[in-house]
Amino acid sequence: MTQSARRDTRGTPDSTPGTARRRGHPLSRLLHNRVAVVCLVLLALIVAASAFAPLLTSASPTRSTLDDAFAPPGGGHLLGADSVGRDVLARLLYGGRVSLLGGFIAVVVALLIGVPAGLLAGYYRGRLDAVVSWVASLVMAAPAIMVLLVSIAAIGPDTNATMAVLGLILAPGVFRLVRASVTSVREELYVDAARVSGLGDARIVRRHILPVVQAPTIIQSAQMFGVAVVIQAGIEFLGLGSAGQASWGAMLNEAFANLYTKPTMLVAPGLAIVITVATLGLLANALRDALLDTPGPAARRRPRPAAAPASTPGPADDDSLLAVEDLRVTYATRDGERTVVDGVSLTVRRGEVVGLVGESGSGKSQTAFAILGLLPPEGRSEAGRLSFDGRDLRGLGRKERNALRGCRIAYVPQEPMSNLDPAFRIGTQLTDPMRAHLKLTAREAREKALALLERVGIAEPERVYHAYPHQISGGMAQRVLIAGAVSCDPELLIADEPTTALDVTVQAEVLDLLRELQQEREMGLILVTHNFGVVADICDRVVVMRTGQVVETAPAEKLFAEPRHEYTRMLLDSTLEDAPPRAPLRTPATGGPLQETV
Numbered sequence: 001m002t003q004s005a006r007r008d009t010r011g012t013p014d015s016t017p018g019t020a021r022r023r024g025h026p027l028s029r030l031l032h033n034r035v036a037v038v039c040l041v042l043l044a045l046i047v048a049a050s051a052f053a054p055l056l057t058s059a060s061p062t063r064s065t066l067d068d069a070f071a072p073p074g075g076g077h078l079l080g081a082d083s084v085g086r087d088v089l090a091r092l093l094y095g096g097r098v099s100l101l102g103g104f105i106a107v108v109v110a111l112l113i114g115v116p117a118g119l120l121a122g123y124y125r126g127r128l129d130a131v132v133s134w135v136a137s138l139v140m141a142a143p144a145i146m147v148l149l150v151s152i153a154a155i156g157p158d159t160n161a162t163m164a165v166l167g168l169i170l171a172p173g174v175f176r177l178v179r180a181s182v183t184s185v186r187e188e189l190y191v192d193a194a195r196v197s198g199l200g201d202a203r204i205v206r207r208h209i210l211p212v213v214q215a216p217t218i219i220q221s222a223q224m225f226g227v228a229v230v231i232q233a234g235i236e237f238l239g240l241g242s243a244g245q246a247s248w249g250a251m252l253n254e255a256f257a258n259l260y261t262k263p264t265m266l267v268a269p270g271l272a273i274v275i276t277v278a279t280l281g282l283l284a285n286a287l288r289d290a291l292l293d294t295p296g297p298a299a300r301r302r303p304r305p306a307a308a309p310a311s312t313p314g315p316a317d318d319d320s321l322l323a324v325e326d327l328r329v330t331y332a333t334r335d336g337e338r339t340v341v342d343g344v345s346l347t348v349r350r351g352e353v354v355g356l357v358g359e360s361g362s363g364k365s366q367t368a369f370a371i372l373g374l375l376p377p378e379g380r381s382e383a384g385r386l387s388f389d390g391r392d393l394r395g396l397g398r399k400e401r402n403a404l405r406g407c408r409i410a411y412v413p414q415e416p417m418s419n420l421d422p423a424f425r426i427g428t429q430l431t432d433p434m435r436a437h438l439k440l441t442a443r444e445a446r447e448k449a450l451a452l453l454e455r456v457g458i459a460e461p462e463r464v465y466h467a468y469p470h471q472i473s474g475g476m477a478q479r480v481l482i483a484g485a486v487s488c489d490p491e492l493l494i495a496d497e498p499t500t501a502l503d504v505t506v507q508a509e510v511l512d513l514l515r516e517l518q519q520e521r522e523m524g525l526i527l528v529t530h531n532f533g534v535v536a537d538i539c540d541r542v543v544v545m546r547t548g549q550v551v552e553t554a555p556a557e558k559l560f561a562e563p564r565h566e567y568t569r570m571l572l573d574s575t576l577e578d579a580p581p582r583a584p585l586r587t588p589a590t591g592g593p594l595q596e597t598v
């Protein structure tokens with residue numbers, strides 16, 4: 001995406017007035033919605049009337065006085081009395097408690113089960129997701145009313161227990177909603193970026209995933225509450241609730257029994273149920289408008305083009321900072337296993353810049369992700385050797401990997417904007433990993449972040465520190481990410497096409513910055529690129545990849561002076577001619593044309 005295109009979708013500092021409206025606090029947006037305010041007031045009145053029933057009426061909801069049977073409204077009974085002389089107002093007020101408590105129990109149970117299950121399944125996917133999704137489908141397939149009736153038969157006529165069972169029945173709906181939200185946000189590059197910076201899963205879920213899940217869950221809760229109130233009334237209406245208690249459903253039952261003699265008895269419980277349910281439904285709509293009117297990250301991971309593998313590894317070096325030997329990355333696909341990195345070997349020494357070059361789809365990013373331990377769950381990697389500073393990275397636990405990533409091995413991605421969470425200020429995103437890894441106080445982390453912002457060439461560090469990602473340009477965002485990447489003084493930096501998404505004018509500045517920081521801190525640097533100009537500018541050594549394999553490894557000068565492999569020559573020629581390297585390739589084995597990858 002070009003810089004200008006990105007500005008169109010993300011906004012610039014000048015576009016803040018437009019975004020300010022959207023960024024207003026959800027509560028203030030809700031309170032600006034008249035329907036929402038009316039609903040909130042009505043709900044508050046219903047809840048207060050039920051909670052303070054003893055203060056509003058001295059009558060008992062269950063005591064019957066046969067002399068008062070069918071007493072008209074007024075006098076001793078403000079809303080009249082029912083067929084056995086019980087006070088209708090008292091039954092209405094106390095009955096609200098049963099309905100509201102029942103709805104509350106059902107929603108809480110559904111949330112307690114659905115939210116954690118959806119978070120875990122959506123975040124970790126794999127077998128856990130498969131099992132939980134299967135159970136959810138099973139529960140959803142069972143007819144809800146039958147399950148409720150069977151549970152009443154088993155537990156007995158206890159309204160609250162029945163509503164807890166209803167919560168179990170509603171939980172798969174919550175699970176699916178949360179799982180879908182997590183799955184979509186999990187693919188966001190800023191979540192990858194948080195993982196790369198070494199933040200633990202709990203922190204990532206709290207910071208980046210939960211805020212996204214929150215809004216749909218709140219909306220769904222309001223809807224579920226309405227459904228639960230109706231079902232609870234239905235159960236009481238059928239006479240299956242707790243015996244002897246006043247409830248709106250029991251009042252409806254009583255009214256139906258006397259439908260022909262006293263039809264007006266339907267009015268009070270009918271209105272109470274309709275108003276409560278309609279209010280919850282309208283409130284859910286208003287919540288949706290208020291909560292979902294926030295700018296979400298639109299950018300998704302770029303679709304990866306397809307490519308077929310070929311071969312030629314290179315040697316590993318013993319005093320190297322990073323040593324990779326015979327790295328393979330495979331994906332299980334419907335058509336069988338697909339190898340996207342095949343026998344890659346490379347080394348990086350301290351203070352050395354290694355360019356990983358090749359056309360799109362040649363496996364550069366997959367190699368980088370495998371080194372970082374960041375392949376998606378469906379991807380598998382294995383290597384003859386994968387060591388960092390003499391330490392074997394194979395089989396490292398999640399915690400140990402996290403401790404290494406972002407701290408000793410850092411990553412700069414190719415799409416700066418998508419790697420910043422739009423919901424948080426730049427300062428928060430910079431200080432978070434520093435506080436986690438370096439155990440800095442909030443104040444120390446802030447000072448370090450401001451110094452870093454200044455170091456990476458940002459003219460107004462304070463402003464950028466307090467800005468949201470949409471308020472800065474793409475070039476600035478990349479500088480911010482570079483500042484974040486070097487914030488914990490890593491020994492190895494992996495930069496995946498760090499200038500691709502930037503304006504041509506900014507590209508050179510960002511490369512200069514990377515080179516300066518690399519020299520200043522004597523970092524090893526793996527620069528993933530398909531641009532030989534970039535390689536010539538800053539790389540000491542070059543690894544050329546094609547279709548998942550290394551075809552040539554050489555010092556940069558040597559590679560330019562005498563490229564050995566035909567593919568390297570073709571890439572170099574296309575760079576010199578300023579033409580895209582897209583001539584049909586021949587596989588070494590068959591000589592047949594390879595698939596076009598872009």
Ligand SMILES: Nc1ncnc2c1ncn2[C@@H]1O[C@H](COP(=O)(O)OP(=O)(O)OP(=O)(O)O)[C@@H](O)[C@H]1O
Pocket residue numbers: 304305306307308331338340358359360361362363364365366367376378379530
């Ligand atoms: N999740 C996945 N499942 C299956 N194949 C994948 C997956 N992700 C990537 N690939 C494949 O891996 C191969 C290498 O992709 P990779 O992203 O490493 O290429 P690249 O050289 O970095 O390209 P680019 O310069 O476009 O980023 C591609 O053929 C791609 O289709």
